[in-house]
Amino acid sequence: MTKSMTGFGRGTARHELLAVTVEIKSVNHRFHECSVKMPRMYAEAEDKIKKVISSYIKRGKVDVYISVESEKPNSHKLLVDWELLDAYAQFVRDASDRYNIEEDLRVRDLLKQTDAFTAVEIKEEHSADDVILSALNEACRKLSDMRTNxxxxxxxxxxxxxxxxxxxxxxxxxxxxxxxxxxxxxxxxxxxxxxxxxxxxxxxxxxxxxxxxxxxxxxxxxxxxxxxxxxxxxxxxxxxxxxxxxxxxxxxxxxxxxxxxxxxxxxxxxxxxxxxxxxxxxxxxxxxx
Structure with a gap:
């Protein structure tokens, strides 16, 4: 079956409050080359995405654009570097003893040590990957149909x-x-x-x-x-x-x-x-x- 190297496909998928849109286009190229642009937080899914694309396309330059919209409020968790805070507290105590200075160490003093605290977003990686791949497969099928025609x-x-x-x-x-x-x-x-x-x-x-x-x-x-x-x-x-x-x-x-x-x-x-x-x-x- 003769296939063209040029084509376009678009796919969408939803899961609960997550909506994904995938657009994929291909043009002539001597070899197979694939470029994926998507939110950084889902970058771990890139290998899965390229594997799906290679099952549809053997030759051509492919550009994939993935947008992810979530209506679910973002939730975060706090990562604390307790070893750094312990070192800071010990330093305050040692300095107080060394120089005979009375100094009360309070919680607000510890909160000033911003290097010890990191807020990270909690995301449902596996469910998001499934939605992305579902939209991707739809886009690839449409692209493949266009290339075939x-x-x-x-x-x-x-x-x-x-x-x-x-x-x-x-x-x-x-x-x-x-x-x-x-x-x-x-x-x-x-x-x-x-x-x-x-x-x-x-x-x-x-x-x-x-x-x-x-x-x-x-x-x-x-x-x-x-x-x-x-x-x-x-x-x-x-x-x-x-x-x-x-x-x-x-x-x-x-x-x-x-x-x-x-x-x-x-x-x-x-x-x-x-x-x-x-x-x-x-x-x-x-x-x-």
């Missing part, structure tokens, strides 16, 4: 372009054998114009050398093989973007070779058409997972 359109376009390329290859194969014949006729005409006779052996040798240099049978064979592999890849139910990109490059290389070897204006015109088609294929392949 766009992938079908890309597949249809690629099949059309590949068929057009194949037709051009078959036409070029038909006219290529005529290249040597035309070369022989031109060479024979030139020799007649500048000499009194024709050395048939020399003529046949020159034509044979040209035919060998202009032979593009192997290139056409490989080109048709790449086209068949390309069509088969489109039927696979797995990420195929990199494979299609590689096959497109190989087809382009074979077409370039044909253009450089076949010294005929008709073949050259077909080569230009094939290059144009391959450029369209290359642009479309860049969007496939």
């Amino acid at each position: 766009e992938g079908k359109e890309l597949e249809n376009e690629l099949l059309y372009q590949v068929q057009s390329l194949k037709q051009n290859v078959e036409y070029a194969m038909e006219i290529s054998p005529q290249v040597s014949k035309k070369y022989k006729e031109r060479l024979e005409k030139t020799i007649r114009e500048y000499t009194n006779g024709i050395d048939e052996n020399r003529l046949l040798t020159e034509v044979a050398i040209f035919a060998e240099k202009a032979d593009v049978t192997e290139e056409f064979t490989r080109l048709l093989s790449h086209i068949k592999q390309f069509e088969n890849a489109l039927k696979k139910n797995e990420p195929i973007g990199r494979r299609l990109d590689f096959l497109t490059q190989e087809m382009h290389r074979e077409v370039n070779t044909v253009g450089s070897k076949a010294g005929d204006e008709r073949v050259a015109a077909v080569v230009i058409d094939m290059k144009s088609i391959l450029e369209k294929i290359r642009e479309q392949v860049q969007n496939i997972e």
Whole structure:
């Protein structure tokens, strides 16, 4: 199944007084890259979030935005560094004895030692994670559906372009054998114009050398093989973007070779058409997972 690398999905979930909204978008990228933006207090869930995303998306740059709203009043607890307070109280007593100064240590004096007190927010981590993942899965499903639908359109376009390329290859194969014949006729005409006779052996040798240099049978064979592999890849139910990109490059290389070897204006015109088609294929392949 052909999938596009671009898409968008949005998911929401609620639990008691907790509401989560997840938005996820993906664009073209050589590899899989994921960026998650969410409230810092839920950062511990990032690994779970990326694991879910990787189950849906194998290739592409993914940006995830998570917002969490809680209607429940925040509750806090106080963490006390008792060792620091003990040291402070002992210091006051030691200083009083050392300098014969009467000093009553009161609670308000201890409260001034702000480094000894930390207020932390109490949150229900597990239930929040469940809500986040629920919204995330909904967003990923919608994103995946969008990528699949766009992938079908890309597949249809690629099949059309590949068929057009194949037709051009078959036409070029038909006219290529005529290249040597035309070369022989031109060479024979030139020799007649500048000499009194024709050395048939020399003529046949020159034509044979040209035919060998202009032979593009192997290139056409490989080109048709790449086209068949390309069509088969489109039927696979797995990420195929990199494979299609590689096959497109190989087809382009074979077409370039044909253009450089076949010294005929008709073949050259077909080569230009094939290059144009391959450029369209290359642009479309860049969007496939």
